[in-house]
Amino acid sequence: MGTVSALVRRLLTAALLVGAFVTVGAAPAQAACACSGPQSTLLQRIKAADAVFTGTVTAVSRPDGTAPMASPSGGLGATEQAIEHEVTAETVYRGRVDTPEQTVTTTPRNRATCGLGQxxxxxRYVFMVQAGGAAAEPVWTDNGCSGTRVATAALVTQVEDVLGKGEPATPPPPPPAAVLTDVDTSEPTPLSRAVAPGLALVLVGLLGLVLVGRLGSRRG
Structure with a gap:
């Protein structure tokens, strides 16, 4: 009987140890990424975005000017700063994207916050982003739930089905070149000088008449 009781105690102890191990091992696991709000489907993300455009990432940096550091797992750690991407925009489907040069900021990759990382x-990506920064130079952001993803042909077709063919992100035309005209800076001609040539002609004419009159009187 004592042997049976000891065996039962050992089994219970082993079960408790296994349960504790499973509980401790499960604690560090993060919850799956779950974007809240009206952005669960692609259609809803397109409609919720302040701007939708295609573009190619040309450079990446952090706000402090240093290059992002990848974590050993291949992504960015949750403590890393937001990441800035210089993007050459191509086709604009929505939003004020006046020039090809745009900036898109993403959050570090984190399963709990849905960050996109670097x-x-x-x-080439389809950027579905929210507006941020100064109005003159908007900085577009994607917190991981906006919908930015690689620009596949299927995704571009889906976007065009909702927003149309879009417009090219072309720079504004340069202002017209100023036409310079010469300005006469010389002093105005005095009235006496302006009248002198005409007056001289009048005097010559009068003298001519006098001479003609004298010649006529002599002949008479």
Whole structure:
């Protein structure tokens, strides 16, 4: 009987240890990324975005000017700063994207916050972003839930089905060149000088008449 009781105690102890191990091992696991709000489907993300455009990432940096550091797992750690991407925009479907040069900021890759992390340079994306920064130079942001993803043909077709074919992101035309005209800076001609040539002609005419009159009287 004592042997059976000891065996039962050992089994219970082993079960408790296994349960504790499973509980401790499960604690560090993060919840799956879940974007809240009206952005669960692609259609809803397109409609919720302040701007939608295609573009290619040309450069990546952090706000402090240093290059982002990848974590050993291949992504960016949750403590890393937001990442700025210089983007050459191509086709604009929505939003005020007046020039090809745009800036898109993403958050570090984190399963709990849905961050996108660092986007790949020289890769084309469909940017579904929210407006931020100064009005004169908007900085577009994607917190991981906006919908930015690689620009596949299927995705571009879906966007065009909702927003149309879009417009090219062309720079505004340069202002017209100023036409310079010469300004006469010389002093105005005095009245006496302006009248002198005419007066001289009148005097010559009078003298001529006098001479003709005298010649006529002599002949008479």
């Amino acid at each position: 986007l790949a340079t020289d890769r």
